[in-house]
Amino acid sequence: QSALTQPPSASGSPGQSVTISCTGSSSDVGSYDYVSWYQQHPGRAPKLMIYEVNKWPSGVPDRFSGSKSGNTASLTVSGLQAEDEADYYCSSYAGRNTLVFGGGTKLTVL
């Protein structure tokens, strides 16, 4: 169960788009379409933003979108807004009834 690999940081100006990658292996991201993305503001519980690679929970704006190619999943945030500044975590089903998270990416809105 190795953590998924995310860049430690990402940034963009308001209105721009930014993409955060999440690299796993053929044992997790590459084998299952169960990649999720979570947003976490300081001191708060995580919030689900994307599930099953590219689906939105109710209430999440479509400025957030997900995709996957091979062992790498991606989260794209379009039309960046100040409130998007947060930590973002990917997760994936990893087989044998286990899940794994990425190390997290701190998104800064410049």
Next chain:
Amino acid sequence: EVQLVESGGGLLQPGGSLRLSCTGSGFTFSSYWMHWVRQAPGKGLLWVSRINSDGTTTGYADSVKGRFTISRDNAKNTLYLQMNSLRAEDTAVYYCARGNMASEYWGQGTLVTVSA
């Protein structure tokens, strides 16, 4: 309104044991998989364990396997995490979360501190 409320955290010495609880309300607790996820101070999320709706299927992270046990009491709408042989590296906020492969609802967490 869906609510998850964790309890049972505290300060204890290495080698000690603790049982965390998570009580759900506002939904049919017995219909959902549940998870425990932890976050060490200033660190990222770490998946700990999950259990299916009737408690017959469980999974654990390698780092806690053999030391932690997840269980549930659907009559009490409560999820548990029994933690034994605690180590300093188990210090974290422990969240319970509802869902199978993804979790839309999370509690606010309970802090477990393991220190001599």
